[in-house]
Amino acid sequence: MSHxxxxxxxxxxxxxxxxxxxxxxxxxxxxTPVMILITGILVPLAIISPKALNYERVHGFATSWYxxxxxxxxxxxxxxxxxxxxxxxxxxxxxxxGRDWQQVICYGAAFAISVFVFTLLLQML
Amino acid sequence: MNNPASKRKPYQRExxxxxxxxxxxxxxxxxxxxxxxxxxxxxxxxxxxxxxxSQGPEAWQGWLNALQHPIAVLxxxxxxxxxxxxxxxxxxxxxxxxxxxxKGKKLDDKFIVIGHYVGFVLATLAALIIITL
Numbered sequence: 001m002s003h004x005x006x007x008x009x010x011x012x013x014x015x016x017x018x019x020x021x022x023x024x025x026x027x028x029x030x031x032t033p034v035m036i037l038i039t040g041i042l043v044p045l046a047i048i049s050p051k052a053l054n055y056e057r058v059h060g061f062a063t064s065w066y067x068x069x070x071x072x073x074x075x076x077x078x079x080x081x082x083x084x085x086x087x088x089x090x091x092x093x094x095x096x097x098g099r100d101w102q103q104v105i106c107y108g109a110a111f112a113i114s115v116f117v118f119t120l121l122l123q124m125l
Numbered sequence: 126m127n128n129p130a131s132k133r134k135p136y137q138r139e140x141x142x143x144x145x146x147x148x149x150x151x152x153x154x155x156x157x158x159x160x161x162x163x164x165x166x167x168x169x170x171x172x173x174x175x176x177x178x179s180q181g182p183e184a185w186q187g188w189l190n191a192l193q194h195p196i197a198v199l200x201x202x203x204x205x206x207x208x209x210x211x212x213x214x215x216x217x218x219x220x221x222x223x224x225x226x227x228k229g230k231k232l233d234d235k236f237i238v239i240g241h242y243v244g245f246v247l248a249t250l251a252a253l254i255i256i257t258l
Contacts, residue, residue, distance in 0.1 A: 029215035034249040040201025044193040055182040082161035089158040
């Protein structure tokens with residue numbers, strides 16, 4: 001800080017994103033592999049019965065308040081981790097132009113998809 | 126800093142685009158960061174599934190059928206590999222984040238890492254049991 005006397009220290013919003021990044025990273029580490037295994041491999045290949053993801057069951061879960069909360073976290077929280085990494089990854093591969101816009105687009109995408117999921121769950125309740 | 130009237134031309138060291146391919150450590154770092162792309166796509170697939178779910182049984186069945194396409198299965202196998210790589214790197218870093226002291230002694234790194242893997246196995250088994258019940 002070279003001119004602390006004339007300008008106030010600017011409050012950073014980084015801690016908020018960093019917290020979501022950490023929480024998302026934790027969730028992704030523990031649960032994303034098994035989620036991909038179930039929805040992407042075991043059910044499509046009928047290794048476990050497709051009934052596991054039948055409409056009544058999933059709809060019933062998604063329309064309960066706890067199911068909706070769990071789904072929101074499972075779907076949206078990893079995005080706050082991955083898009084934070086993608087934003088910083090753009091710097092690593094030398095994309096210098098428009099860093100502020102890159103930030104808006106990355107966190108904006110995480111925010112937009114979170115709102116999308118939240119709204120869908122709310123209207124189904 | 127960002128003074129438009131400034132005539133100074135700061136020196137910017139050139140960085141080749143493929144810097145991260147020249148050293149295994151950096152390559153692994155970039156693969157770890159790259160796993161984010163697959164996981165982002167996976168979250169989008171789930172968000173789309175939720176939209177289809179809200180549109181009724183037929184739409185939901187359409188989403189399930191789409192997941193059976195060979196390309197979808199192939200993507201998910203790759204995504205699973207990437208997700209597991211993320212898990213391994215995340216657990217490797219865990220002792221740096223969790224600084225646990227017991228009776229004045231720092232808890233050994235390997236206990237923290239093993240603890241995370243135990244939690245991972247339990248979470249995975251729990252998810253598989255819940256889904257097949």
